[in-house]
Amino acid sequence: MIFYALLDAYRSILKNKTRSFLTMLGIIIGITSVVVMLSIGLGVQKQVESQIGSMGVNLITIFPGTFRQGSARMGGGSISRLSIADVEKIRREATLVNAISPLYRINTQIIGSAGNWYTTVYGVSEDYFKIRGWEFSHGEGFSESAVRTKARVCVLGLTVATNIFGSADVVGEEVRISGNRYTILGVLASKGASGGMGDQDDQVLVPYTTFETRISRWRYINQILVSAVSKDVMYAAQEEIRNILRESHKLAANAEDDFTIGNQTDLLEAFNQTTMLLTIFLASIAGISLVVGGVGIMNIMLVSVTERTREIGIRIAIGARERDILLQFLLESIVLCFTGGIIGIALGVGISFVLERFFNMTVVFSIPVFLLAFIFSISVGVFFGFYPARKAAMLNPIEALRYE
């Protein structure tokens, strides 16, 4: 029965090709935008996740000052400081910490034999490469002894190497930073450009001791990076570091922290929340167009019911039950939405593909998204088709047969 009714519905839609297509257009646009928006949203999420994952191994970061959300106390970073003494104290006392590195930062021009480049120079310890999980495309990182002796050595990010030398094979070459010559020990393997955090390959790393003495005399460090011994003790390690730093900063028992400790998971969650919100927001806007499309369906179905009043009367007279008529019109609207939904999904995938291929955006093609769009389109058909279909089923056959 359903099969024949479906066939009938398709036939009836094909009788009015232009009208059916225009009616469907609303659904097509709605579903297309839902699919595209969700694909982009999920793409952003995936990108952020991989970015944060690439930041390091069991990474805990410590910033000076507090960034408490939702309160007036923001940007206290200008008052409190982190120092090398803090780093040393953590290194000595913490038991759950595997590796630790301070991080100084300055933006400056560096000059090589084949050109120069404006980049960010970081002063870090030998552990930094391990903490951040950096691999080398050429050469290696600097050693503990290089840090101890304030050696003038450096490691280049891939972007810097290729922009100055046109190649990554530059181990043993020299660059000049702030008037001093540095020997290149290694070039980092690429981690790629990233949306939120800039090009991670655009950096130069030097021992922090060298940084302190030769590049900047600024003795307060921007950040401390710590690698916990395992993923399971992240929060315990954080607590341990917190106590060490409170002691180091001589904070009274009731005083608030003058530093902020964060880890990847927190960051990931924060980002996920943001991107999820963004995705939902985008999808909702797309959903509105779907609702508008649904209203279009309802409108046309009402017109169709009125136009076919006499036909409905005939069908009732020869034995159609109310539910037969209801099903007939409901199926027509569902078939319209179903077809529109399929076309919309195909278009959405096509547009997402073009965005990925030609506009360099990360998109995620997800089966649940397609299913969602599909179920959504059919729901629109049922929801907006029900009222007209019911109206048709409730027609009085005598009046319907008399209708001109």
Place this chain on the structure above:
Amino acid sequence: MKDLVIKLNNIKKIYNAENEEARVYALKGINLEVKKGEFIAIMGASGSGKSTLMNILGFLDTPTEGEYYLEGEKVNTFSKDELAEIRNKKLGFVFQSFNLLSRTTAFDNVKLPLLYSRPRPKDSEISRRVLNALEMVGLKERKNHLPSQLSGGEQQRVAIARALVNNPSIILADEPTGNLDSKRSKEIMDIFTELNKYGITIILVTHEHDIAEYAKRVIEMRDGSILKDTGGK
């Protein structure tokens, strides 16, 4: 009494029953018995209640009062779905304005009642019965024509084929020749006469006396009551 197809017992139809001033008595207590194989013409001026009677006989309308027995069963108490099934299996309708689905071939128009039959016959059975019905009205060759490609008489013959296709025991025809010239009218009435010979009960509404001539029994109505009934001849 076994061959009594229809028995109406004091059927009344009152419009606006709840409002005394606007109340209209369309039928004022009709008593009627129809035996199997009768050919009845219901006559009367417009407003006499003959169309209301037809609608009630065809289960398109329900009486306000009174009992309706179809083949011995009281149908007042039937549900809407059961009435739909009766319309589908036991009755065939023929209308003045043919009421075929436009943009639908003669074949598919005739097929329509079978699509609402439960259980639905097999496709081969449907096809056989549709062609049979079309053959009876002499239009087998024109099965793929659309209503717009058929003359009025031919359209009405398609409508009769549609009424026939489910082997009904009663055919109800409301002014079936009202839109046709006398030659086509005769063709249609000849078909009805022929069908009546097979034992199908035919009840038709008309206001033309020469059409009523074909019937074996003429019922004349006025103001919602039966004025004259010639009875079975």
